[in-house]
Amino acid sequence: MSIVQQTVRSFTGKYENFEVKEHPVHHRLYTIEVDKKVLVTFLEKNKEVTSQRLEYVPYMRLVLADSLQSSIGSEFVQTIRAILHDRNSGGFTIGLQSLTIDEEDYVKFATAISHLVGGVNFDAMSGTYYARFSVKDTDHSDSYLRQAYRLFTLHTDGTYVDETTDWLLMMKFSEEHAAGGESRLMHLDDWEELDKFSGHPIGSCRIEYRAPSSKNVSKSVYNRTFYEVNGKPCICFIDQFAYPSTIEEAVYLKELSDSMENSRATIALPLPAGDLVMINNTFWLHGRAPFEKNQKLYRELLRQRGYFAKV
């Protein structure tokens, strides 16, 4: 046994305007239930705010976050930030509890939550601070993002951009005729072969990443697959956009991806419409299970990515 005992902090409990519980599907995630009256107050107070105004006037996103904070209390902000920073967890789900099915409300709630955590990166694919994308029966795009019937392999976000991507938020907007297609998540510390791949010499070599044209990012970036934060390995990886320069690097990345896909630690997470999952992007990997074939399949998600607040 190690001489240094690790303290495992739990955030579960009843707080003044919200409750934190262990997530029923993933032992490392929490699920947060906000008191309904707080959610109703937030939605009522911001009835006049539109997603267009949030896109055009950046400070409105922070004003919205302030509005949620004033209804729910600063303890909520401290708690979600602490969960996302906590290496033992680093993620939670939260939702609007069927109080609304208005997609404008979904955008506002996701925006308030993300801006309580930090800054949001510009999403070049959509041209604003968030992206909404749908998955349907047919697809003619240039990446796995919208291809319904194939496995979307485990990856981190922000691999091909020159910006810090500390966290990722995904919110389910709608889902019709959808079987399968769950988000697949893996916490790095649950992966059986973490030591083997993070300790490999190629793990610290810089690999070139380039985005396909739909992402509207033309410059290459060079990332190490593994890097350390607070003495723990973190990962930066996506199979589709990596351009390894040697056969050895390519074989290493292929084996790494196969190992993660086959890991027992990779767990499918169901997410109802109106719920979001927020994870630390430096030690969680995400992907998507294939959907079952259905001509009427339609699923829409919103995503935001960004960096932790420095204050």
Ligand SMILES: [Fe+2]
């Ligand atoms: Fe992603």
